[in-house]
Amino acid sequence: MSIPEVKEKWSARVSEVTIGATPAQGGTRARTVTIGGAGGIPFLSFDGALPHPPAIAIDVLDKQPVGWPKPLEEVYGDVWADPVQWARRAKELGADLINLRLTGIHPDEGDWPPSKAVEIVKAVLEAVDLPLIVWGCDFPEKDQRVMPKVAEAAQGERCLLGAVSQTEYRTLTAAAQAYGHTLIAASPCDINIAKQVNILVTDMGFPLSDIVIYPSTAALGYGMEYIYSILERGRLAALSGDKLMAQPVILDVGFEAWRVKEARADEEMADAWGPLAYRGPAWEAVTATDLLQGGADLLIMRHPEAIRAVREAVGQLMQGDGK
Amino acid sequence: MALTGLEIYKHLPKTNCKDCGFPTCLAFAMKMAAKQVSLDKCPHVTPEAKAALESAARPPIQLVTIGADAQELKIGNETQLYRHEEKFYRPTLLAVRVWDTLEPTALSARLEAIAGLTFERVGTKVGVELVAVDNASGDAARFESLARQAVEVTGRPAVLMSAKADNLQRAARALSGKRPLLYISDPQQALAAAAVAKAENCPLAVRAESLEALAELTSKIAATGLEQIVIDPGARGLKGTLEALTRIRRAALKNFRPLGYPAIAFTTAATPLLQVVEASTYVAKYAAIVVTDLIERWQLLPVLATRQDIFTDPQKPVAVQPKLYTVGEVGAESPVLVTTNFSLTYYSVEGEVEASRVPAYILSVDTEGTSVLTAWASDKFNASTITKALKASGIEERVAHRKLILPGLVAVLSAGVEDESGWLVQIGPKEASGISSYLKNQWKN
Ligand code: B12
Numbered sequence: 047m048s049i050p051e052v053k054e055k056w057s058a059r060v061s062e063v064t065i066g067a068t069p070a071q072g073g074t075r076a077r078t079v080t081i082g083g084a085g086g087i088p089f090l091s092f093d094g095a096l097p098h099p100p101a102i103a104i105d106v107l108d109k110q111p112v113g114w115p116k117p118l119e120e121v122y123g124d125v126w127a128d129p130v131q132w133a134r135r136a137k138e139l140g141a142d143l144i145n146l147r148l149t150g151i152h153p154d155e156g157d158w159p160p161s162k163a164v165e166i167v168k169a170v171l172e173a174v175d176l177p178l179i180v181w182g183c184d185f186p187e188k189d190q191r192v193m194p195k196v197a198e199a200a201q202g203e204r205c206l207l208g209a210v211s212q213t214e215y216r217t218l219t220a221a222a223q224a225y226g227h228t229l230i231a232a233s234p235c236d237i238n239i240a241k242q243v244n245i246l247v248t249d250m251g252f253p254l255s256d257i258v259i260y261p262s263t264a265a266l267g268y269g270m271e272y273i274y275s276i277l278e279r280g281r282l283a284a285l286s287g288d289k290l291m292a293q294p295v296i297l298d299v300g301f302e303a304w305r306v307k308e309a310r311a312d313e314e315m316a317d318a319w320g321p322l323a324y325r326g327p328a329w330e331a332v333t334a335t336d337l338l339q340g341g342a343d344l345l346i347m348r349h350p351e352a353i354r355a356v357r358e359a360v361g362q363l364m365q366g367d368g369k
Numbered sequence: 370m371a372l373t374g375l376e377i378y379k380h381l382p383k384t385n386c387k388d389c390g391f392p393t394c395l396a397f398a399m400k401m402a403a404k405q406v407s408l409d410k411c412p413h414v415t416p417e418a419k420a421a422l423e424s425a426a427r428p429p430i431q432l433v434t435i436g437a438d439a440q441e442l443k444i445g446n447e448t449q450l451y452r453h454e455e456k457f458y459r460p461t462l463l464a465v466r467v468w469d470t471l472e473p474t475a476l477s478a479r480l481e482a483i484a485g486l487t488f489e490r491v492g493t494k495v496g497v498e499l500v501a502v503d504n505a506s507g508d509a510a511r512f513e514s515l516a517r518q519a520v521e522v523t524g525r526p527a528v529l530m531s532a533k534a535d536n537l538q539r540a541a542r543a544l545s546g547k548r549p550l551l552y553i554s555d556p557q558q559a560l561a562a563a564a565v566a567k568a569e570n571c572p573l574a575v576r577a578e579s580l581e582a583l584a585e586l587t588s589k590i591a592a593t594g595l596e597q598i599v600i601d602p603g604a605r606g607l608k609g610t611l612e613a614l615t616r617i618r619r620a621a622l623k624n625f626r627p628l629g630y631p632a633i634a635f636t637t638a639a640t641p642l643l644q645v646v647e648a649s650t651y652v653a654k655y656a657a658i659v660v661t662d663l664i665e666r667w668q669l670l671p672v673l674a675t676r677q678d679i680f681t682d683p684q685k686p687v688a689v690q691p692k693l694y695t696v697g698e699v700g701a702e703s704p705v706l707v708t709t710n711f712s713l714t715y716y717s718v719e720g721e722v723e724a725s726r727v728p729a730y731i732l733s734v735d736t737e738g739t740s741v742l743t744a745w746a747s748d749k750f751n752a753s754t755i756t757k758a759l760k761a762s763g764i765e766e767r768v769a770h771r772k773l774i775l776p777g778l779v780a781v782l783s784a785g786v787e788d789e790s791g792w793l794v795q796i797g798p799k800e801a802s803g804i805s806s807y808l809k810n811q812w813k814n
């Protein structure tokens with residue numbers, strides 16, 4: 047018996063963004079990473095091609111983190127006082143990109159001067175040849191002083207810089223434009239705000255094709271479904287031709303997943319929930335893979351077991367797709 | 370899908386006899402289309418018309434019932450591809466598998482473990498609802514005895530899985546009245562199994578190698594009068610299963626009857642964590658039942674959390690009643706914690722307060738079911754809403770002190786709350802997980 051055709055007739059695709067630049071392109075990266083390009087609902091070969099597998103960036107902080115749970119300490123504890131060594135570890139663990147967070151520049155976290163941030167970014171770029179994502183500290187006045195310097199120091203490397211928002215976008219957009227970087231556009235849980243940020247940024251002359259959307263992230267069991275639906279709605283809009291929603295999406299999975307009780311509570315919950323050593327990575331892996339079904343192109347992650355599971359899942363889901 | 374008034378009218382007697390209480394058959398049909406009256410109010414409708422109307426009004430995905438009495442479970446009746454459109458109504462059922470080839474001790478241990486697979490999350494009890502009994506031995510007597518034992522020990526309805534219709538019959542008889550789901554793995558025996566399912570009044574799950582073959586099979590079974598069907602697209606592995614489940618859902622929502630049944634999926638990945646990922650993916654993507662070999666608590670918890678997330682109503686956040694709650698034997702010196710009325714937020718706090726064993730008041734402020742930061746950012750959790758809730762709660766008559774604990778994430782509110790309420794504000798930890806040690810070690814009255 048023949049069954050009805052169920053492929054949707056999409057009129058557009060998600061745009062592609064390439065992060066990093068090789069020597070031939072004016073940078074020093076060993077390779078670049080391209081994300082986006084999806085022409086259908088995630089991982090359905092019959093619905094539309096997915097040219098690039100979702101990429102994974104591994105988190106590196108500029109200084110020793112506070113309060114990271116034991117499963118993460120076991121992986122990074124010996125290197126996390128030094129961002130360069132930490133970045134090397136991230137590469138060993140199979141990162142596609144390094145996700146560097148400048149936390150020490152925050153007034154409450156050390157108030158480091160721009161020069162120190164620049165020094166760290168340069169050292170990481172020198173030590174590890176993967177494409178780089180760099181986030182400010184989310185304290186606008188300080189980020190405005192630091193991020194232009196960072197952008198300048200990394201000129202030619204085509205980093206992904208974060209994040210511009212509805213209210214704070216001018217300085218970082220100008221810096222990304224001047225020094226050839228791509229941009230993360232943040233929009234808390236709201237598609238209309240995502241579009242608005244894209245309009246503001248492109249009004250300054252920044253190309254839409256160099257933007258990655260950050261719709262905020264929630265952990266499994268802690269509001270994940272809201273983000274899942276925002277991803278689905280965004281993907282449907284993109285495939286239906288809405289150019290302002292057609293940018294690939296980055297999600298901060300590791301940060302959110304390792305914040306919640308299920309990924310932190312140790313002995314006291316072991317009987318009810320099983321050992322943290324397995325439970326924590328599972329929480330991160332499932333947060334990631336659930337959200338991948340909504341539509342995500344770049345995941346920031348932390349634990350190697352979670353990363354391995356996501357890679358295996360993506361490998362299976364991409365069978366018959368890809369380059 | 371839903372019929373229009375005119376479509377219904379075509380099947381009515383068209384005599385305008387008014388026995389239904391409406392002036393004309395057309396008026397009645399219009400009311401019926403609006404779901405304000407049911408067909409049984411017309412005493413003159415013919416059995417054929419009744420059958421035609423019922424089958425046309427059947428939802429695009431058949432509603433199927435598994436289990437009986439207090440254990441009755443329903444799947445199907447879904448209407449959406451994307452949860453933001455409306456919502457997904459019937460949470461995926463999880464079935465953990467046991468095999469009749471297991472050694473008796475391993476078998477008992479596994480059944481005991483399944484019996485214990487319930488958890489408390491966000492104020493509700495969640496868990497595995499089915500035990501899948503696999504006739505791996507091919508032996509009828511072993512299958513029957515395991516079926517009895519599995520249902521008895523786990524206290525859950527069964528999915529009885531066999532390649533042989535005869536074996537299904539024996540096990541189904543043993544569970545007579547309990548309405549297990551019969552699963553026939555050999556497509557050649559599907560029609561024989563359908564006869565068993567009809568005779569034993571059980572739903573039947575069938576498998577085929579392709580969706581085309583599956584559609585053919587369900588049409589044949591439906592023609593025998595059995596409509597309580599569950600379908601297994603036969604695909605295994607993440608990619609094939611995801612694609613098949615999506616095709617089924619899309620075809621069903623286009624009113625393609627032969628695939629308009631709830632779907633069953635199986636996890637088969639080699640590594641345990643990947644099976645967790647597989648199960649979660651099928652829960653998110655349209656499986657009505659997931660049969661899995663997973664049994665560890667750390668493996669099932671994320672699958673259950675995925676289910677809770679995906680099946681919540683996207684239109685209204687799950688909220689608790691905004692009021693003053695008490696935990697433990699509170700007194701005049703007990704601490705007062707302030708939070709929102711988003712379920713997830715409230716229960717995160719309540720759980721930690723309970724764990725601390727420090728009796729306490731929790732004031733749940735009406736934030737229209739939003740989280741701490743969402744409510745703060747949308748101005749529903751601020752000095753005046755907190756003060757209003759505080760004054761209205763009667764807490765001032767119940768405690769002798771005037772100190773309240775705010776969530777660490779909204780430390781910025783403290784000056785405003787102090788000014789407006791006259792209470793002293795103490796800043797609690799940012800994460801609920803810090804509450805227990807905060808109450809035990811830091812909170813000083
Ligand atoms: C899901 C979500 C939504 C959902 C709403 C979900 C809901 N029912 O609240 C939707 C999509 C509707 C939404 C909307 C908005 N959101 Co929103 N949302 C989130 C998201 C992703 C998760 C929130 C969540 O569920 N957390 C889980 C709960 C359990 O956390 P919680 O309430 O904070 O409780 C924890 C602690 O605070 C603590 N705790 C709670 N109570 C107490 C009490 C005491 C005494 C103590 C000690 C501790 C404590 O325990 C809990 C567990 O640790 C967050 C980002 C994130 N990952 O957190 C953004 C976020 C909260 N949203 C944000 C914003 C800005 C908005 C909007 C205002 C955006 C807009 N459109 O303008 C709108 C508001 C719309 C409106 N009018 O209501 C921002 C807030 C920014 C800020 N710092 O102020 C966030 C942080 C995103 C971001 N990174 O920018 N959002």
Ligand code: SF4
Nearest residue numbers: 385386387389394411
């Ligand atoms: S009772 Fe039936 S036949 Fe009579 S008017 Fe109503 S719908 Fe028509």
